[in-house]
Amino acid sequence: MSTTTPVKKPELLEKRRGTLKFKHFQTERVERINIVNYEFHQMLSKINNGTGILKLVKNIETNQYYCMKILKKIDIMEPKVAERLYNEYQLIRRIYHPFIIQLKGINNKDNKYLYEMFEFVQGGEFSYRLSQGLFSEAQAIFYSAIALTVMDYLHRQNIIMRNISPDNILFTSDGYIKFINFIDSKHLKNEYTNTLCGDPEYNSPEMIMRKGHTKSHDIWTLGIFIYHMLLGHTPFEDIDPTKVQQKILDGKVKYPKCLSHEAKNLIKHLLKIEPKKRIGCGQKGIVEIIYDPFFKGFDWTNLLLQNLKAPYIPDITDANKNFSKYVDDFFDEYDNELIINTNKDPFQKWD
Numbered sequence: 001m002s003t004t005t006p007v008k009k010p011e012l013l014e015k016r017r018g019t020l021k022f023k024h025f026q027t028e029r030v031e032r033i034n035i036v037n038y039e040f041h042q043m044l045s046k047i048n049n050g051t052g053i054l055k056l057v058k059n060i061e062t063n064q065y066y067c068m069k070i071l072k073k074i075d076i077m078e079p080k081v082a083e084r085l086y087n088e089y090q091l092i093r094r095i096y097h098p099f100i101i102q103l104k105g106i107n108n109k110d111n112k113y114l115y116e117m118f119e120f121v122q123g124g125e126f127s128y129r130l131s132q133g134l135f136s137e138a139q140a141i142f143y144s145a146i147a148l149t150v151m152d153y154l155h156r157q158n159i160i161m162r163n164i165s166p167d168n169i170l171f172t173s174d175g176y177i178k179f180i181n182f183i184d185s186k187h188l189k190n191e192y193t194n195t196l197c198g199d200p201e202y203n204s205p206e207m208i209m210r211k212g213h214t215k216s217h218d219i220w221t222l223g224i225f226i227y228h229m230l231l232g233h234t235p236f237e238d239i240d241p242t243k244v245q246q247k248i249l250d251g252k253v254k255y256p257k258c259l260s261h262e263a264k265n266l267i268k269h270l271l272k273i274e275p276k277k278r279i280g281c282g283q284k285g286i287v288e289i290i291y292d293p294f295f296k297g298f299d300w301t302n303l304l305l306q307n308l309k310a311p312y313i314p315d316i317t318d319a320n321k322n323f324s325k326y327v328d329d330f331f332d333e334y335d336n337e338l339i340i341n342t343n344k345d346p347f348q349k350w351d
Contacts, residue, residue: 030093031105033117037061038068043328045125047181051075053330054180056120066104069116070330073340073347076114082346088183089116089350097153098306099146101170101180108347112338121178123171123314124322130166135229137260139311141295143169144226145303146177151222152286155215158188164221165199166228171322175310188214200244201234205273208245216275222289223270230263231256235271249273266294 041056044067052071058064076082092103105117126143135143147164154161162184169177184197192212196203204220206213228234235254236247251273255264266289269279276282280289290300302308314322342348 030103031117033105033107033115035107035110035115038066040068042323043326043330044323046326048076048183053326055330057117065120065122067101067118067120069118071114072330072338073110073112073114073345074338077340077344077346079346084183085114086346086350087187088185091159091185091187092182095154095157095159097150098304099150099176099178101178106350108350111340111342111345114347118180121170121180122173122316122322123175125166125324126169126171126177127166128322128324129171129312130229130232134232136311137230137263140226140229140263141298142303142308142311143177143229144222145295145298145300147179147222147225148286148289149300149304150179151218154185155218155286160186160188160193160213160215161218162186162198162221164218164225165202166225167199171312171314173314173316174306175313176306200241201237203245203248204275205249205251206275208248213275216278216281219270219278219280219289220275222280223267226263226270227253227267230259262292262294262296266292 037060038057039060041058044054044056046053047069048071052069052075055068055070057066057068059066071085076085089103089106092100096102101121102119103116104119107115107117151161151164161179161182163179163181168179168181170180171177184195186193186195192214194210194212196207196210198207198221202221202224204213204217207217224234224236236244238244238247251271253268253271255267259267266279269292270289272278279292280286282288289295299308316322
């Protein structure tokens with residue numbers, strides 16, 4: 001059974017160790033889809049605090065599988081929420097990176113739901129696998145290197161990610177990963193932004209303090225991500241959100257002896273409280289992280305060309321195996337309260 005389209009290999013315009021520019025090419029046109037042409041299968045994930053889901057669907061005519069993001073319009077009508085969703089839509093339809101999920105189609109004309117169709121990334125949820133056990137250092141190097149290439153690509157376009165966390169990542173069938181959620185990402189018109197968003201345990205001190213944050217916030221989240229993979233929890237976790245924030249501002253991190261010297265040293269330099277003192281935030285930028293001993297000997301070029309063998313290859317014979325089990329009750333409500341008047345529907349105006 002064919003479930004995915006062939007992987008598009010990027011052409012590299014510029015080669016430096018770790019930072020590579022892609023040769024520009026036209027991204028695929030976003031198709032206006034008709035939902036009746038798709039069969040709906042299992043739920044893959046819940047998103048946006050339960051207001052939406054990711055669902056496996058199949059095109060009846062082509063037998064091609066996709067991942068459908070479905071949101072209840074009634075729950076996302078608040079102007080700021082609708083604006084963030086529109087900004088995400090505009091961002092993701094204009095970017096291409098091998099480790100960012102590709103938008104394939106949209107239906108914004110339905111009067112109950114907003115549908116966005118993405119490529120089917122069938123290897124499963126990164127967060128689910130992390131919950132099953134710790135990652136080895138080799139795995140952490142591989143996945144954090146992928147995150148770093150995505151960050152570098154977006155930072156070149158003055159886009160701050162704000163979404164590096166396990167909940168926003170899926171495995172591909174060949175063991176690579178793709179980032180799937182960009183609702184918190186932002187194109188920086190000025191140097192700083194003040195929105196408090198994202199996974200609270202990944203928030204940077206400057207984001208919490210609301211003194212303005214910039215690309216250095218992403219550098220901080222990379223440190224949290226590496227720590228999370230290697231130890232199975234974030235360095236500032238707590239059931240009390242207020243205590244999480246206080247721990248982050250205190251900046252005291254415990255480094256168990258099981259961490260290698262290289263891993264501990266890089267995390268410490270990524271998690272500096274003062275943004276300007278973080279590795280990767282100086283004049284050399286992200287290149288400084290790429291040359292860190294933690295990544296010594298890593299083949300960045302072949303990572304981007306997807307020629308490296310991933311440290312984990314998911315079993316894709318059963319699509320259900322790699323995803324959490326959810327009660328699929330998203331479409332249980334079919335009353336008139338869900339219907340949005342076309343004249344008041346901000347999503348109808350999306351181009």
